Amino acid sequence: MASDSKAVPDQASRRRQIARAALNCFRRSGFHGASMQDICAEAGMSAGALYRYFPSKAAIIVAIAEAERESHALMFQPLEEAADPLAALQELGANFIRQQLDGTSELLTADVLAEAARNPDVKAALERNAAFAHETVTRALLRGQDLGVVDPDLDVAAACHLIIALGDGLCTQLGGPAQLSADRIVQALQTMLQRFCRPVGGRA
């Protein structure tokens, strides 16, 4: 709290405005497909003006990735509190897939991953997101072990790695050859998570 709270658009809301415009453009044409001119037009300002608020195109991606982390935090919330963390993880997976097929999802597209390979700031932002997801899922599985709903011999860290890779893969996937219904994929995912994580003896 250093200065502001005026009626004129401040730095932060300007940045949000630009990020929102950019997100529209990226969704339409991808990160490299959308030009700065497009983004400027969509945001209703000139190139020079935009560069007052973001030092580069990549910096816009970083801002979007950071916003995405907040929305993930919301999505992951139930994992922390649920009475049955494994059931909550299955539920989360179902929501995730539905959101993915809706196209409602924000933007963890292949484009962004590709940019991360070249730009250290983007890479760092995505790694923060991945670390957050990893930690949250890890905590849920450990708690599941304490509660007896997760196999106590499961290698939780390695399992998380796979589960998150699966999530990433579902994000970037090309529809798939056959057109499977969301329900069938959701069902299969729940079966996979259940069988993979539950204690070896039991059926629940």
Add this chain to the structure above:
Amino acid sequence: MASDSKAVPDQASRRRQIARAALNCFRRSGFHGASMQDICAEAGMSAGALYRYFPSKAAIIVAIAEAERESHALMFQPLEEAADPLAALQELGANFIRQQLDGTSELLTADVLAEAARNPDVKAALERNAAFAHETVTRALLRGQDLGVVDPDLDVAAACHLIIALGDGLCTQLGGPAQLSADRIVQALQTMLQRFCRPVGGRA
């Protein structure tokens, strides 16, 4: 067989030479990071010459993707013949992960996926690869059901979708926050596949 078999470099070997040079450049700097000038330099020819053999930068990716499909076919071979298709799938997964962590792998990077979102030819090439993988894994699981090593109630198509998404995710992943050993990931993957696919009653 229309014309050739001379000592001078023919069309096909020229194309291979360019594709190899491009692959080196892409590995170094990614698809967008590598300029055509870089590729020309690496291949030892001018821009005009290169464009005699490939109509665009994207066309080079398509050629690489097609070569990758052949190498996948080789990798998937055991699935078709193995006495235990589920065991063969686990083995394939282990090889896949090791190859991934070696950096030995060809190029199903985020870059290429990103390009597919914008270029229909690249997209078509990747879809051919995905369809091939999907069909092969599907056949293996169906055969596993016949042989009694795979749960007869498993939704094979949906399971394949998840397994291939997992493979894609492992390809594009950013190392992961913690540095897990390949062995632990391999072990977890085998557990996951085994528990997911085997008949519900049994242990083998």
Add this chain to the structure above:
DNA sequence: ACCTGAACACCGTTCAAGT
């Protein structure tokens, strides 16, 4: 103080001109 938009150094691609 803040914005504009032409200018800069690049990119992928083309094509007149060379050999």
Add this chain to the structure above:
DNA sequence: ACCTGAACACCGTTCAAGT
């Protein structure tokens, strides 16, 4: 016949000049 490399239309980014 095949190749060269300057030229073209773009891109992300900058910065003199305006208000």
